Amino acid sequence: MNYTDLTLHTDKYQINMMYAHWKQGTMNDNAVFEAYFRNLPFGNGFAVFAGLERLIDYIRKLSFGKEILSYLRKQEEGYEKGFLEELSRFRFNGSIHAMREGTLVFPNEPIVRVEARVFEAQLVETALLNFVNYQTLIATKASRIKRIAPDERLLEFGTRRAQEADAAIWGARAAYIAGFHSTSNMRAGMLFGIPTSGTHAHSWVQGHESEEEAFGQFAEALPDHVTLLVDTYDTLRSGMPNAIKIAKQLESRGKRMKGIRLDSGDLAFLSKKARTMLDEAGLSYVKIVASNDLDENIIADLKAQGARIDVWGVGTKLITAYDQPALGAVYKLVARERAGELVPVIKISGNPEKITNPGVKNVHRIIDKRTGMAVSDYMSMTEETEVREGRAIKLFDPVHSHRVKLVEEYDSIPLLHSIFSAGKLTYEMPNLEQIRSYHESQIALFWPEHLRKLNPEGYTVNFSEKIWELKMKLIREHRK
Ligand SMILES: Nc1ncnc2c1ncn2[C@@H]1O[C@H](COP(=O)(O)OP(=O)(O)OP(=O)(O)O)[C@@H](O)[C@H]1O
Ligand SMILES: O=P(O)(O)OC[C@H]1O[C@H](OP(=O)(O)OP(=O)(O)O)[C@H](O)[C@@H]1O
Numbered sequence: 518m519n520y521t522d523l524t525l526h527t528d529k530y531q532i533n534m535m536y537a538h539w540k541q542g543t544m545n546d547n548a549v550f551e552a553y554f555r556n557l558p559f560g561n562g563f564a565v566f567a568g569l570e571r572l573i574d575y576i577r578k579l580s581f582g583k584e585i586l587s588y589l590r591k592q593e594e595g596y597e598k599g600f601l602e603e604l605s606r607f608r609f610n611g612s613i614h615a616m617r618e619g620t621l622v623f624p625n626e627p628i629v630r631v632e633a634r635v636f637e638a639q640l641v642e643t644a645l646l647n648f649v650n651y652q653t654l655i656a657t658k659a660s661r662i663k664r665i666a667p668d669e670r671l672l673e674f675g676t677r678r679a680q681e682a683d684a685a686i687w688g689a690r691a692a693y694i695a696g697f698h699s700t701s702n703m704r705a706g707m708l709f710g711i712p713t714s715g716t717h718a719h720s721w722v723q724g725h726e727s728e729e730e731a732f733g734q735f736a737e738a739l740p741d742h743v744t745l746l747v748d749t750y751d752t753l754r755s756g757m758p759n760a761i762k763i764a765k766q767l768e769s770r771g772k773r774m775k776g777i778r779l780d781s782g783d784l785a786f787l788s789k790k791a792r793t794m795l796d797e798a799g800l801s802y803v804k805i806v807a808s809n810d811l812d813e814n815i816i817a818d819l820k821a822q823g824a825r826i827d828v829w830g831v832g833t834k835l836i837t838a839y840d841q842p843a844l845g846a847v848y849k850l851v852a853r854e855r856a857g858e859l860v861p862v863i864k865i866s867g868n869p870e871k872i873t874n875p876g877v878k879n880v881h882r883i884i885d886k887r888t889g890m891a892v893s894d895y896m897s898m899t900e901e902t903e904v905r906e907g908r909a910i911k912l913f914d915p916v917h918s919h920r921v922k923l924v925e926e927y928d929s930i931p932l933l934h935s936i937f938s939a940g941k942l943t944y945e946m947p948n949l950e951q952i953r954s955y956h957e958s959q960i961a962l963f964w965p966e967h968l969r970k971l972n973p974e975g976y977t978v979n980f981s982e983k984i985w986e987l988k989m990k991l992i993r994e995h996r997k
């Protein structure tokens with residue numbers, strides 16, 4: 518059994534549509550799909566795009582091998598032999614544009630655009646959304662935590678509670694992009710080069726005759742990496758005094774204990790007490806690590822209570838995006854080939870939010886020349902050149918359509934980059950450190966009003982006049 522081949526990591530309806538296109542003779546018609554989400558998660562003011570690296574790897578490896586073809590042959594749909602032969606020759610020969618990982622992204626703007634034969638573009642929908650939805654969600658959650666604790670160390674502890682193994686490692690990577698400092702997951706460390714860190718569990722203490730012996734043995738084994746978990750029996754009466762004893766023994770060997778970890782009880786009260794005890798013992802360099810179902814709200818609360826915590830270990834609430842476990846990014850057809858030409862298409866809905874934005878689009882971030890800060894994003898048709906040439910543009914606010922703004926003086930940053938062109942990888946893949954610092958530079962483009970945790974100021978994604986008119990025209994045509 519090959520657990521790693523993702524070619525069939527797709528919904529059956531994609532295979533059925535591919536089959537129907539093959540039967541109908543339209544499989545080679547070109548199509549353009551755009552992925553975007555409609556609502557920001559967690560009431561946040563932005564999302565952090567992630568998932569591209571995995572998408573690239575998936576696209577490059579797509580191929581229908583023998584095992585897959587024989588499985589498809591057995592399906593009750595009775596796919597014809599010619600279709601399976603077609604699949605055996607399949608590879609992705611289309612083009613993909615996407616945002617760079619770590620980019621701050623907003624509702625309704627395309628974050629990935631796929632232009633390919635409909636046969637190819639349809640297949641990849643499910644996996645693309647699966648990667649992007651999860652990783653973007655976790656990077657966004659991690660970014661919320663980072664905004665609350667910008668100066669402390671953030672450790673990702675989530676694997677044991679993650680929704681299985683893939684989520685654990687790609688979630689750890691997403692958290693690192695958004696500013697976490699390390700992960701406890703060794704496979705994520707090895708695969709992605711994320712720094713790893715670890716303390717010890719309660720079982721280490723329970724597994725010895727006394728807490729003091731447990732601490733002593735641990736310090737003996739890893740004298741340069743000692744962070745002691747002090748809450749197994751009684752934090753202030755036993756854990757802390759024993760930890761201080763060990764720290765002093767380490768000092769006599771010229772070593773410094775790194776930290777103590779609190780994992781239960783009132784973390785504000787205990788951290789203040791622990792800090793005082795450490796300082797009074799001349800151990801002001803020993804850090805205080807806290808864990809126990811932490812998230813950005815509890816961390817903010819603990820900080821407001823004056824908790825003396827230097828390092829936050831965050832697991833469950835981060836890796837599962839506990840308070841909002843799904844991002845709703847969708848993948849919509851925006852143009853299709855008709856008589857050899859690409860024509861824009863729309864999907865109408867009674868719910869205005871669900872009416873799609875037609876046409877093949879670019880996204881630019883509009884930067885105020887005076888402040889260097891982002892003022893809004895601007896979607897235009899790929900054939901429109903004004904924004905690329907820095908000429909005056911009209912911003913149409915799609916939510917408040919009476920608000921039209923003429924902008925003449927601005928800088929603009931194109932957000933969609935070529936990833937694949939005619940099946941060839943065109944993107945020079947940044948390493949994880951570069952992605953992480955790119956993300957930091959992205960954050961610096963935004964006013965704090967957009968970044969705050971609670972009720973952030975909405976950041977606008979505008980249409981060009983052309984997109985606006987096209988959308989209105991297609992809606993009118995459909996009404997008829
Ligand atoms: N001072 C505080 N203010 C707000 N929340 C806190 C404070 N101290 C701890 N918490 C949080 O309260 C929640 C409840 O902790 P809980 O009572 O379940 O843990 P516990 O009983 O102390 O430990 P255990 O994990 O062993 O059950 C945790 O999410 C913890 O992070
Ligand atoms: O609380 P999280 O944010 O998920 O962080 C990871 C938790 O995992 C460990 O606990 P363990 O699995 O031993 O269970 P516990 O919660 O009973 O301590 C650790 O002590 C943290 O409490």
Ligand SMILES: O=C(O)c1cccnc1
Pocket residue numbers: 674675701714715716717778808830832
């Ligand atoms: O290193 C730790 O302290 C750790 C790692 C994973 C989960 N809980 C704690």
